[in-house]
Amino acid sequence: MNGGVRRDTAVDRIRAVFADAGCTGWLHARRCADPRAAMLSVRGDERVVLASVYKLPLFLAFCAEVDAGRLDASGQLRIVPSDCTPGPTGIASFRDPVTMSRRDVAASMMTVSDNAAADVLLGEIGTTAVEELLTRLGLTRTRIVGGTADVYQRLVEETDTRTTVEAFRALTDIDAAWTVSAYDPAYTSATTPEEMTRLLEAVWSGSALSPESTAFAQQVMRAQIWPHRIASGFPHRGVAIAGKTGTIGIIRNEVAVVEFPGEYPIAVAVFTRAARADPVLPVVDAAIGEAARIAVTELRAPLPDDPAGPSSAESA
Amino acid sequence: MDLIRHLRFFVTVAEEGHFGRAAAALDMTQPPLSQGLRKLEQHLGSELVHRTRQGAVLTPAGAELLPRARLLVDDADRFLAEAGRVARARGLLHWGATRALPDRLVTLCVTALSRRGEATVSTRSASTVELVDAVRSGMCDLAVVERPALTEGLDAGPVVKLRRWLVVPADHRSARSDRPRLPMLSDLTFAAPPRAGNPASFDAVQDLLRERGLDVDTTPAVDDRAVLAAVAAGTHFGVSTSPPGAVPGVAWLDWAPSALALRVRIVRRADADVGVHVDALDRVLFKERVR
Numbered sequence: 001m002n003g004g005v006r007r008d009t010a011v012d013r014i015r016a017v018f019a020d021a022g023c024t025g026w027l028h029a030r031r032c033a034d035p036r037a038a039m040l041s042v043r044g045d046e047r048v049v050l051a052s053v054y055k056l057p058l059f060l061a062f063c064a065e066v067d068a069g070r071l072d073a074s075g076q077l078r079i080v081p082s083d084c085t086p087g088p089t090g091i092a093s094f095r096d097p098v099t100m101s102r103r104d105v106a107a108s109m110m111t112v113s114d115n116a117a118a119d120v121l122l123g124e125i126g127t128t129a130v131e132e133l134l135t136r137l138g139l140t141r142t143r144i145v146g147g148t149a150d151v152y153q154r155l156v157e158e159t160d161t162r163t164t165v166e167a168f169r170a171l172t173d174i175d176a177a178w179t180v181s182a183y184d185p186a187y188t189s190a191t192t193p194e195e196m197t198r199l200l201e202a203v204w205s206g207s208a209l210s211p212e213s214t215a216f217a218q219q220v221m222r223a224q225i226w227p228h229r230i231a232s233g234f235p236h237r238g239v240a241i242a243g244k245t246g247t248i249g250i251i252r253n254e255v256a257v258v259e260f261p262g263e264y265p266i267a268v269a270v271f272t273r274a275a276r277a278d279p280v281l282p283v284v285d286a287a288i289g290e291a292a293r294i295a296v297t298e299l300r301a302p303l304p305d306d307p308a309g310p311s312s313a314e315s316a
Numbered sequence: 317m318d319l320i321r322h323l324r325f326f327v328t329v330a331e332e333g334h335f336g337r338a339a340a341a342l343d344m345t346q347p348p349l350s351q352g353l354r355k356l357e358q359h360l361g362s363e364l365v366h367r368t369r370q371g372a373v374l375t376p377a378g379a380e381l382l383p384r385a386r387l388l389v390d391d392a393d394r395f396l397a398e399a400g401r402v403a404r405a406r407g408l409l410h411w412g413a414t415r416a417l418p419d420r421l422v423t424l425c426v427t428a429l430s431r432r433g434e435a436t437v438s439t440r441s442a443s444t445v446e447l448v449d450a451v452r453s454g455m456c457d458l459a460v461v462e463r464p465a466l467t468e469g470l471d472a473g474p475v476v477k478l479r480r481w482l483v484v485p486a487d488h489r490s491a492r493s494d495r496p497r498l499p500m501l502s503d504l505t506f507a508a509p510p511r512a513g514n515p516a517s518f519d520a521v522q523d524l525l526r527e528r529g530l531d532v533d534t535t536p537a538v539d540d541r542a543v544l545a546a547v548a549a550g551t552h553f554g555v556s557t558s559p560p561g562a563v564p565g566v567a568w569l570d571w572a573p574s575a576l577a578l579r580v581r582i583v584r585r586a587d588a589d590v591g592v593h594v595d596a597l598d599r600v601l602f603k604e605r606v607r
Contacts, residue, residue: 019445019466019515020512020515021515022464022465022466022514022515022516022519023466024466024468158351158354159347160346160347160350160367170347174463174464174475174520174579175345175475175477175579176345176347176348176475177348177463177472177474177475177581178347178351179351273468274464274516275463275464275465275466275467275516276464276516276519276520277464278520278523283519
């Protein structure tokens with residue numbers, strides 16, 4: 001290399017953020033609906049574990065089924081929480097059975113990562129519908145092998161425990177170094193960061209779903225409640241973050257579209273694996289936000305002036 | 317897959333009839349043994365052992381395959397001894413030791429490595445991040461590094477716990493207390509290894525101290541000597557794997573031995589032919605571990 005002062009590139013800075021947080025990181029970012037197709041990648045073509053990010057393709061497949069007329073979005077479902085995968089949020093945390101519309105179940109799955117809601121939707125449409133959507137969009141390296149229930153069941157088997165609670169306690173034991181299939185993209189639901197931003201781009205450009213479903217999907221994704229990962233990188237007024245997180249053991253992920261007013265939306269997918277097994281690592285969550293901010297800042301661009309735009313005289 | 321290693325798991329479980337006893341006989345913990353055996357079963361495409369509440373019982377397939385597995389394992393020991401002699405003829409062995417290891421353990425490791433014959437052992441003392449890089453690039457053949465650490469792409473052995481103490485100024489009130497509590501150290505600064513040397517283990521120690529009620533400033537101290545010097549100055553405390561000794565101005569506190577223990581692992585490249593050396597280091601670490 002030549003000497004002298006050299007400014008670190010965005011890619012170098014993102015790598016440094018991951019190293020400082022004690023995690024391995026994969027990132028891909030893409031400007032949406034822009035023919036210039038600006039992108040940024042840090043190992044963005046490598047296979048990574050989805051964890052609960054799998055609920056995003058499941059959600060979009062649900063929307064596609066509604067578009068195709070095979071499902072009634074407002075149809076009522078009766079859900080018995082005790083029959084579902086346990087989880088800390090949403091219907092999974094309820095004590096008593098509930099009756100809800102399909103689209104509210106879908107929204108609960110996306111906004112609070114409701115495991116019970118995901119079980120119900122996966123049971124309604126099946127992995128085949130998810131595969132059909134992925135194939136239609138050309139996402140050949142994304143694979144959904146089952147829901148959270150399957151992952152938890154395998155975790156219990158592989159850690160020689162009897163319950164999900166015991167399995168997670170074993171996973172966070174700092175003296176054991178587990179290599180469970182839930183951490184291995186070859187054995188569990190997996191994708192690449194690049195395919196995840198391509199999926200988000202397909203939604204934001206309107207090419208994946210009908211206009212009604214596109215608006216519904218965007219609105220639901222903007223309502224996700226978690227502030228600690230990608231959203232933590234954009235604490236600005238007027239910015240919308242439409243995302244889905246995923247967490248299991250050492251794995252912490254989020255994929256999101258970052259929408260600055262008057263600018264192109266930018267899709268960003270961040271996947272990490274931490275060195276520490278501790279169940280809560282704020283330093284890694286914050287690193288996901290920081291890495292996303294560096295990537296998105298690099299790609300931000302104003303929307304072209306639209307001569308027939310809403311600010312023109314006749315619309316006033 | 318390391319077939320011989322996994323066959324050894326199978327043979328030992330079959331002989332002991334029990335996962336816990338087999339793990340003890342192999343000088344390892346139960347989870348990697350159990351996982352290893354499952355991997356072997358997947359690799360072979362048949363179940364070898366029934367896991368029951370009473371212990372481990374051979375399946376018909378397991379009973380049929382056991383004699384041949386035993387032959388292979390026994391022969392492998394002879395083969396490894398031979399391979400060790402050949403490898404030693406190549407000369408220099410490069411290994412790395414995290415700076416967190418005590419001197420005595422480093423020399424024990426060197427002795428164990430060089431006992432394998434004419435090989436000259438070259439030791440690199442560095443931070444965990446530097447050592448992982450060195451093993452990845454081939455500058456080191458193997459290394460003992462801290463856990464937690466990012467070891468992606470390398471083979472990492474089981475986690476071993478080593479004794480670690482709090483070191484405080486000899487005239488500090490915590491040194492005179494019968495039951496020293498961590499918040500007593502709040503008037504001192506923590507002389508800690510530089511965070512960049514391994515952010516994950518730095519954060520883990522800091523989180524432990526904060527969890528137990530001590531939240532203080534840190535100053536970097538690159539190794540034990542720097543830690544002890546800062547402590548002797550009366551202004552700092554530190555953590556050290558050096559056992560209590562005659563160091564003027566420094567006192568050792570026996571505090572939370574299990575939580576504070578240093579966790580280490582042996583790392584190597586998956587394709588590196590260093591099995592005998594890993595085994596030698598494994599034995600040393602295992603003898604020195606805290607239970």
